[in-house]
Amino acid sequence: MSRIICSLILFLSFFSPLFGQENLSIHELHKKQFGNQPLQKSFFDDGGNNIIPLKLRKTNSPAGAVFGYLPYWEYSTERNYLKYDLLTHIALFDFQADSSGNMKKPSYWPWTDVINGAHTNGVKVIMCVTNFTASQIKSLISSETNKQNFFINVKNIIKTYSLDGVNIDFEGLNKADRGSLINGFMNDLTTCIHNDFPEKEVSFAGPVINWGGWDLPGLAKACDYIFIMGYDFYGSWSTTSGPSSPLRGGTYNLSSALSSSSFGYGAVVPSYSQKLILGVPYFGNRWKVSTSSTYAKVLKHVGSIFFRTALPNAMTYGLQWDSFSQTPWCAYKQDTTWIQDWFDTDSSTAMKYELARSYNLKGVGMWALGQDGNRTELWNLLRQNVIADVKNNNSSIPENFSLSQNYPNPFNPSTIINYAIPKTSKVSLRVYDLMGRQVALLVDDIKPAGKYSATFNSTLASGVYYYTLKAGEYIQSKKMIVVK
Secondary structure, three states, rough: OOHHHHHHHHHHHHHHHHHHHHHHOHHHHHHHHOOOOOOOOOOOOOOOOOOOOOOOOOOOOOOEEEEEEEEEHHHHHHHOOHHHHHHOOEEEEEEEEEEOEEEEEEOOOHHHHHHHHHHHHOOOOEEEEEEEOOHHHHHHHHHHHHHHHHHHHHHHHHHOOOOEEEEEEEOOOOHHHOHHHHHHHHHHHHHHHHOOOOEEEEEEEEOOOOOOOOOOOHHHHHEEEEEEEOOOOOOOOOOOOOOOOOOOOOOOHHHHHHHOOOOOOOHHHHHHHHEEEEEEEEEEEEEEOOOOOOOOOEEEEEEEEEHHHHHHHHHOOOOOOOOOOOOEEEEEEEOOEEEEEEOOHHHHHHHHHHHHHHOOEEEEEEOOOOOOOOOOOHHHHHHHHHHHHHHHHHOOOOOOOEOOOEEOOOEEEEEEEEEEEOOEEEEEEEOOOOOEEEEEEEEEEEOOEEEEEEEOOOOOEEEEEEEEHHHHHHHEEEEEEEEO
């Protein structure tokens, strides 16, 4: 009996930190910790008259989306370190919505230098709208009057400041509001924005784990894409130290979040992989703990740490690797107390990028731009893992549209599909069963001229399927065979 009790205590001590994620948001926590300041006015707001529209990229585009949140408390200094050639989207955090659909703009608005810098380099600028109070969110999304007021305000800001879309970051919803109610709201918002601005994007900041109530396939269907907040597995609530974003280990991690249909995106990936962006953390956590061992008992949560200071500190005390979660950490003493820092480096982040690539997701992103300061490691990682793919694929401009036979074929579980487009086009690549039902969406985006590859990771039953490329007026289909 004593052995059973000990095992139960060990199980609860390891997994209890994960349950805290249900009630906490690092976006809200960082806003309270770092953004709790009087509203900082811009020197000059000309109503968007000096903002230039989005330009076509003159250099190689990333192979997929690279979506970075830029918080207003990082704007005044960290905007100087942005590398626009390595980004596709910058989400301006945050426009705060109230229960009636009214909006408060962020400090230093209108950020004309960032918007113009992004647009000059072909980077889309997205307004991120937040609310973290369940009762206010319910009032906003359930009232037709409040909802329409919200839609009008969003469209006015997009139009006035030449923004390229809206990202909804509503967190802490009542469980009963996470299904049809929020999905209906997102569907109506997407329809409203697309009717007036067909080229603008509507996205949602989604939970990495479905703690209950979320209809994630329905949410993906209701908007253009979901930014998966792939972090907060451990935090201020945790009883033991641990990684904010474990790749593997335990029940809940990034890998299981993408593969599980019961608590993750396993039911979303087959049909909507190109509607998912995997978000990674540029931050970590610091605790006072009982010992120097991994997953030590927490004495006190000291606070969030950012890559820009966490890495130099870890290099001083010795950076260690947790093979269980595939993440780095370090331990050191202050006086007589052990301190542990857990955060991601370019090595662990590269593995997360590879995970996103293996599932053929729309791309990757980060919370948050600026948390790396003037360090270059994470920018260099993006350059190696994102731009390199484009250079390989777009070494020459093809003369004609084409769709190649997948290889290997037959296959299990993954195969590669190559295609080429001679001019910028709206591209979709879909997989259908023999009844003509769509079973996977591999590509759904505007692509510049070039040669491309899409990886299809199949969870389908054995059989014959068809994949169809549509680019402009070009349509071509080919047969593939899954063998298990």
